[in-house]
Amino acid sequence: MPSPPRFPLSRRHMIRGLLAAGAFGATSQFWTACSSDSTADPEATEPTAAAATDEPLVIGILYVGPKDDYGWNQAHAEGAAGIMSLPGIKVVEEANVPETAAAAETMRSMIVQDGATVLFPTSFGYFDPHILALAEEFPEVQFLHCGTLFEEGKHPNNVGSYFGFIDEAYYVAGIAAAHASKTGQTGFVMAKPIPRIVRTLNSWMLGAQSVNPEATTQLIVTGEWSDPVKEAEAVNSMADQGIDVITCNVDNAKVVMETAEKRGIFCSGNGVNQAAVAPKGYLTGAEWDWTGVYTSYATMIQAGKTLMNGGIPHLFLGGLSDNFVKLSPYGAPVSEAAKAEAEQAKAGLIDGSLVVYTGEMKDNTGATVIPAGTEYKPGNPELEKMDWLVEGVIGEITG
Amino acid sequence: MTPDSLGWWGIPLAILGGLLRGSVPFLFVSLGECLTEKSGKINLGLEGSLLLGAVTGYALSYHSGSAWIGVIGAGGAGLALGAIHAWLVQQRRVNDISVGIAMMIFGGGLANYLGKPYIQPTAPQLPALHWGDWSDLPAVQSALRVSPLLLIGIAIAFTMQWFFRATRWGLIIRAVGESPTAAKAMGFSVGRTQTACIMVGAGLAGIAGAYLSLYFPGSWNENISSGQGLLAVALVIFARWNPRQCLYAALLFGGTQGLGPALQSVGVEGYYYVFNAMPYLLTLVIMVVTCSPVRSSVGAPASLGQSRPDA
Numbered sequence: 141m142p143s144p145p146r147f148p149l150s151r152r153h154m155i156r157g158l159l160a161a162g163a164f165g166a167t168s169q170f171w172t173a174c175s176s177d178s179t180a181d182p183e184a185t186e187p188t189a190a191a192a193t194d195e196p197l198v199i200g201i202l203y204v205g206p207k208d209d210y211g212w213n214q215a216h217a218e219g220a221a222g223i224m225s226l227p228g229i230k231v232v233e234e235a236n237v238p239e240t241a242a243a244a245e246t247m248r249s250m251i252v253q254d255g256a257t258v259l260f261p262t263s264f265g266y267f268d269p270h271i272l273a274l275a276e277e278f279p280e281v282q283f284l285h286c287g288t289l290f291e292e293g294k295h296p297n298n299v300g301s302y303f304g305f306i307d308e309a310y311y312v313a314g315i316a317a318a319h320a321s322k323t324g325q326t327g328f329v330m331a332k333p334i335p336r337i338v339r340t341l342n343s344w345m346l347g348a349q350s351v352n353p354e355a356t357t358q359l360i361v362t363g364e365w366s367d368p369v370k371e372a373e374a375v376n377s378m379a380d381q382g383i384d385v386i387t388c389n390v391d392n393a394k395v396v397m398e399t400a401e402k403r404g405i406f407c408s409g410n411g412v413n414q415a416a417v418a419p420k421g422y423l424t425g426a427e428w429d430w431t432g433v434y435t436s437y438a439t440m441i442q443a444g445k446t447l448m449n450g451g452i453p454h455l456f457l458g459g460l461s462d463n464f465v466k467l468s469p470y471g472a473p474v475s476e477a478a479k480a481e482a483e484q485a486k487a488g489l490i491d492g493s494l495v496v497y498t499g500e501m502k503d504n505t506g507a508t509v510i511p512a513g514t515e516y517k518p519g520n521p522e523l524e525k526m527d528w529l530v531e532g533v534i535g536e537i538t539g
Numbered sequence: 540m541t542p543d544s545l546g547w548w549g550i551p552l553a554i555l556g557g558l559l560r561g562s563v564p565f566l567f568v569s570l571g572e573c574l575t576e577k578s579g580k581i582n583l584g585l586e587g588s589l590l591l592g593a594v595t596g597y598a599l600s601y602h603s604g605s606a607w608i609g610v611i612g613a614g615g616a617g618l619a620l621g622a623i624h625a626w627l628v629q630q631r632r633v634n635d636i637s638v639g640i641a642m643m644i645f646g647g648g649l650a651n652y653l654g655k656p657y658i659q660p661t662a663p664q665l666p667a668l669h670w671g672d673w674s675d676l677p678a679v680q681s682a683l684r685v686s687p688l689l690l691i692g693i694a695i696a697f698t699m700q701w702f703f704r705a706t707r708w709g710l711i712i713r714a715v716g717e718s719p720t721a722a723k724a725m726g727f728s729v730g731r732t733q734t735a736c737i738m739v740g741a742g743l744a745g746i747a748g749a750y751l752s753l754y755f756p757g758s759w760n761e762n763i764s765s766g767q768g769l770l771a772v773a774l775v776i777f778a779r780w781n782p783r784q785c786l787y788a789a790l791l792f793g794g795t796q797g798l799g800p801a802l803q804s805v806g807v808e809g810y811y812y813v814f815n816a817m818p819y820l821l822t823l824v825i826m827v828v829t830c831s832p833v834r835s836s837v838g839a840p841a842s843l844g845q846s847r848p849d850a
Contacts, residue, residue, distance in 0.1 A: 205761070206760070364765075394659075
């Protein structure tokens with residue numbers, strides 16, 4: 141130093157300290173955005189709605205990505221927006237919460253600071269260990285995880301799972317895809333090979349095979365919930381291999397749809413309706429419809445029902461028939477014959493006469509995965525453990 | 540296999556396509572960082588300039604209908620962020636690494652905030668040069684679709700190489716980066732030279748952002764860069780502060796990006812996490828191979844990262 145400092149704390153120390161504190165704060169909350177939306181006005185709430193308690197019911201919702209990602213998180217945020225206007229309910233949200241200890245910290249602050257008594261952590265990786273650990277710590281708070289991971293007896297009583305059988309919509313979309321494909325080769329861009337996503341791939345394949353038994357599906361795993369460059373490269377390399385219909389299960393399907401459109405091949409959407417970005421090639425898509433689900437939960441909780449007193453089922457599941465999921469309107473390339481066949485399958489799935497997973501079914505290594513004479517209806521726990529790829533899928537998920 | 544399918548030929552084609560498509564952001568950001576670091580300053584905030592450039596480019600293209608206006612606007616957004624960085628690091632005893640991290644978070648946060656309304660709409664895209672039309676194969680046609688920005692980037696790399704070696708201004712920048720006191724004694728303004736270099740460098744990063752949102756992948760969302768701006772800053776170190784080597788490094792990284800998906804599409808299914816980690820593995824290998832026991836980073840400007848001392 142050129143001259144000795146006059147004060148024990150020099151300006152350099154102060155600036156260094158401020159920078160360090162700033163950098164720490166910034167990195168620990170890296171790219172996170174926090175918002176709190178409340179439409180509940182204590183004066184305006186009707187006495188019946190707030191009968192159980194004078195305090196509004198505080199619901200915390202966590203998203204793994206941005207709330208308007210044109211996919212998974214947006215579908216949940218739209219569902220959350222649907223319950224914000226209900227009387228006596230206050231919703232606190234946080235977007236871009238990674239599946240790390242950050243998720244536990246976000247949940248803890250929602251419980252301790254915002255007084256949340258119900259949490260909806262909407263990403264798969266929040267469950268183990270973060271939700272399980274906090275559920276032990278806060279036994280009075282209800283943790284409703286979007287997924288199918290809850291197991292009776294194994295997990296705390298204040299934890300529940302809710303999920304939609306979106307694979308039913310993929311089955312119907314697979315039918316439309318097989319009709320549109322000239323080569324019989326379809327492609328699937330997958331974020332992470334977890335059972336519920338593998339199941340959408342298998343249902344897509346089975347739907348396509350119900351039209352064309354020779355159809356195949358090429359699988360490409362990107363390994364990230366959202367990685368636009370890799371998703372675009374995946375579509376490009378599949379188009380190079382002669383694949384002419386592509387679908388995906390990633391957080392934001394927009395890049396996959398746009399790249400397929402640029403390559404002049406067909407695509408089928410995921411999460412929300414993406415027809416606008418691929419006007420020529422968009423066939424249909426498997427969409428979520430969470431508003432109904434969140435409204436049902438809110439109504440049950442306001443009526444005094446909880447997971448702990450048995451009023452709310454620990455597994456809350458539904459498919460096309462319960463409006464958990466729906467299909468995008470058919471695009472221009474879908475023929476009348478394809479529409480008729482797809483609608484017929486949809487009706488069969490809704491009334492239960494069509495069961496997708498019926499034995500004998502073989503995986504793509506030739507091993508029998510469902511024995512002859514067995515059928516797994518939606519909701520069967522065997523389907524929740526799916527770690528095999530059905531015959532016709534080209535790929536491997538053991539990684 | 541259908542006549543349209545390429546089989547294993549898809550691998551070199553995917554690498555070539557990935558190289559032509561994916562290398563441009565690496566190239567522009569690493570050239571920008573190279574220019575900045577030659578003048579003795581570090582700008583870690585280029586990821587922020589890249590993201591702000593991406594959203595500015597997308598928004599301007601959407602509203603004006605011309606993708607090129609978007610590219611110019613993106614460059615302008617980068618210049619503006621660069622100006623803030625340059626002003627801050629000219630203050631006494633200010634550390635440019637800390638300012639860079641702050642600018643990275645600021646730029647990214649601002650881009651995410653401003654970008655909310657632009658996730659769903661589709662903006663006009665940059666045109667491509669169709670170099671593959673001689674081929675009947677759609678795969679070849681697609682792989683050889685080259686963005687004019689790649690050619691501009693290559694031209695900038697060679698021009699910058701010549702600029703540092705053979706021009707008076709290039710020499711001034713190098714003098715400032717090697718020994719600011721000597722440059723000052725010769726009558727050159729250290730502050731003004733560094734400000735210009737930082738701003739132009741950040742402007743190049745902004746253009747890289749416009750390439751991401753307007754050409755490949757060609758869409759705006761918050762994960763659009765997936766850390767490419769940060770990686771490109773590191774690229775400069777193993778390109779040894781040499782613009783031409785920045786070009787080769789950027790092509791290498793662009794090429795490996797397409798490798799993981801391409802291998803899966805021809806049946807190499809397992810180990811995709813390994814293939815996806817290829818660029819990083821490559822960085823480590825090159826770092827180990829080129830490290831010197833004598834000097835930690837050969838080719839680094841001598842005054843790199845030094846903050847302005849007390850007057």
